[in-house]
Amino acid sequence: MAYYWFKAFHLIGIVVWFAGLFYLVRLFVYHAEASQMPEPAQTILKEQYQLMEKRLYNIITTPGMVVTVAMAAGLIYTEPEVLKASWLHIKLAFVALLLIYHHWCGRIIKKLAQDECHWSGQQFRVFNEAPTVLLVAIVLLAIFKNDLPLDATTGLIGTLVVAFAIAIQLYARKRRKDREKQAQQDLMVS
Ligand code: HEM
Incomplete structure (x- = not known):
């Protein structure tokens, strides 16, 4: 127990x-x-x-x-x-x-x-x-x-997980860059 x-x-x-x-x-x-x-x-x-x-x-x-x-x-x-x-x-x-x-x-x-x-x-x-x-x-x-298990299926699942993590990072980076660009534009307008 x-x-x-x-x-x-x-x-x-x-x-x-x-x-x-x-x-x-x-x-x-x-x-x-x-x-x-x-x-x-x-x-x-x-x-x-x-x-x-x-x-x-x-x-x-x-x-x-x-x-x-x-x-x-x-x-x-x-x-x-x-x-x-x-x-x-x-x-x-x-x-x-x-x-x-x-x-x-x-x-x-x-x-x-x-x-x-x-x-x-x-x-x-x-x-x-x-x-x-x-x-x-x-x-x-x-x-x-x-x-x-270290076979092809596990390798595929691992690759998909890594690809998903990279996609999230890239998306977050793009959103950050868009926000910075928008802030710069706002600054130029004001
Ligand atoms: C000093 C470090 C650690 C030691 C010595 C240790 C040792 C153990 C032992 C002896 C078991 C029981 C295994 C069994 O009953 O079959 C266990 C279970 C488990 N440990 Fe650890 N562990 C450590 C750290 C960690 C860490 C950092 C994680 C997660 C990141 C982790 C995840 C797990 C999980 C998920 C189980 C449950 C497995 C099961 O019951 O099927 N352990 N650990």
Whole structure:
């Protein structure tokens, strides 16, 4: 029974952790784009984003990560046999990358607060795709385990998912460019 409890809270932790990571990097995008605003809007927005990023990281994202890892430790403690499974070893390699990403986000928060991070909004948008890739890889491994199908159908589904993600990015980029063009035209008219 303990195993199910650990697994349930492992999954809850994952949802919280990823919600935090996705929203956090969205805030980085807005924070970076606030640099193009005139004063005093720029200072006000940057201070607000800084506060939101810190709270989100400390109150949601990091506790989500801690719960995920603590519950995973519980799962392994109650079922140590699972440690022999090769799918878990590969999964742990991806989880290690995710932990590096999490730590990197913490450093970015500090750099943004000191105005020392010069990434553009577009760069943060690309950075925001990394946890999606890790999420897909880790969940597929956790579900299929050693039977992860690597045939043509899976390749096709993977390609479609990637193509869909690229299409969303391109559409968002086009909308952003249209908005910037419109704002410039409005400025010229007034
Ligand atoms: C320290 C890191 C982690 C360890 C040691 C770990 C370990 C485990 C273990 C032992 C199970 C039980 C497998 C079973 O009952 O068959 C499990 C389940 C699961 N894990 Fe993790 N996990 C970790 C992180 C993650 C992360 C970051 C994600 C998602 C991104 C994730 C997604 C899942 C899912 C979806 C399941 C349910 C699989 C199922 O019941 O079929 N895990 N994990």
